[in-house]
Amino acid sequence: MMADVATDAAGTVASTTATSEIAPPETSVADRAAKRARVLDLLERRGATSIVLRSHTAVSWYLDGARTHVSLAGDPVAAIVVRRDGDELRVFANEADRLLAEELPSRERLDVVRVPWHEALAAPGVAELDEADVVADLRAARAGLLPGELGRYRRLGREVAEVLTDAASAALPTTTERQLAARLAGELAERGIDPLVTLVASRSRLAHRHPLPTEAPIGDRAMLVVCGRRHGLIANATRWLRFGPGDAGEADAMRRILDVEAEVLAATRPGATFGDVFAIGAAAYARHGFDADEWRRHHQGGAAGYAGRDPRAVPGLADVVHAGQAFAWNPTAPGAKVEDTVVVGSGRLDVLTVDPRWPTVSVAGLDRPDEFAHR
Structure with a gap:
């Protein structure tokens, strides 16, 4: 040098x-x-x-x-x-x-x-x-994260998940989308994390796949989406909260979207092409009771790291999955979405955006986020 x-x-x-x-x-x-x-x-x-x-x-x-x-x-x-x-x-x-x-x-x-x-x-x-x-x-x-990077990414993922939990815990049905987004952004910034994306959708706006926050109160159910950057690395996560008893149809849709994600995660293994993983995820919608063209209505995620998606997966993409590579897939359908930042290991996935305070459900042997329910 x-x-x-x-x-x-x-x-x-x-x-x-x-x-x-x-x-x-x-x-x-x-x-x-x-x-x-x-x-x-x-x-x-x-x-x-x-x-x-x-x-x-x-x-x-x-x-x-x-x-x-x-x-x-x-x-x-x-x-x-x-x-x-x-x-x-x-x-x-x-x-x-x-x-x-x-x-x-x-x-x-x-x-x-x-x-x-x-x-x-x-x-x-x-x-x-x-x-x-x-x-x-x-x-x-x-693609392959190095030891120093992985250590920083783990801390970032944990803190992004903690911010989501804190914001959901403090929310009320009367809290507006902008108030909730402001809390998310403020708590991220306080931890030295750039709030690149903070989306909040109340029930009335769940049809929008990228719901920029408005003055609408969140009501009885809301979606929170965060992309936070620190030390160049970006952690992506989506969470859901609700007040009162859940709706059986919504719970069913959430479980089925988790099943779609499970197929995508199972396919994300070193040596697979992004195009192959994408094809498995796209086909999984119909297998789990969604419209077969649901994948066309929103991007499905892709590799993560120093870009929000590095790159975003599309049909036929020839990039190959590497060991130690980060991913943030986000299967989504009306009123249902899941997203976490994970790292591909040797035979296992390491979920980075985890806060043990958030409720989970086991899907294909992996703990996945459930709705945060205010009783």
Whole structure:
């Protein structure tokens, strides 16, 4: 790796050892070396000497969860050029001091180039390959979670699940969707988790598959959906709560959607293609009493990690499931949906978004979330 220096546009060397009260995510030297080795292998297979990583997904992955945004809706403020002889961090000059002090561990060794805010962060030609040239290869490089990543992901998943439990426990039938969404977002932010998605649907709005919250009171039944990001990793989960006795038809639909999910999870094994897993899930709807075309009415999820779905599964997708890869499938039908973030192991699934306070039901030998019932 290259010396730990920073140069501005004029070539002036600046120290990158600024101290901060904000601790960067713990980083495994072995993890970083493994990621670099994966990218160098990609370069070798492509016959290239360098590549520029420019998306939030790729840069945050390579830098072990560094926050690469200012606005959640904005472009990254940093890019990475990976070369055979070292790595170059290109960062907007007005963001450099914060990024270096608060996001990158002191042992990171990077050639840091400070780019004026009004110039292109990584202009075409800065490297032989662009990230856009090797999208599928980079997805495969990110697929198998490394030990440091898995540890961070477990903590994130647990905390996202805890936030959902806390919000559901405090809800009342008169609580509005926006009030409940605000509680979810606030508690996520308090834990250092970016609330990328917070959806809440009262009974009157359950027909909408992506119910952005409104002023409607949640009433006797509601769905909560959260996608939370910390250290670059994104945990996705859906939960249901109700007040009073349940409805037999709704309970039946929920159990059947769990059966659909069980087939998808059983098919998500190393070596299977995403297209094959998708096909099994799509066909499972009819087997469990739903409309055979239900899969067409909402996306079904896919791999998870440094993107909400990395990638979203579609028919015929050739990507292959890797050991240690995270997934968030979300089978859904009218008034029924299930979603958790899981990691594929050797012969088993590890559910990350778990809070033992949430009621569960056993489906195909796995504890799955039941409705949270207020008596």
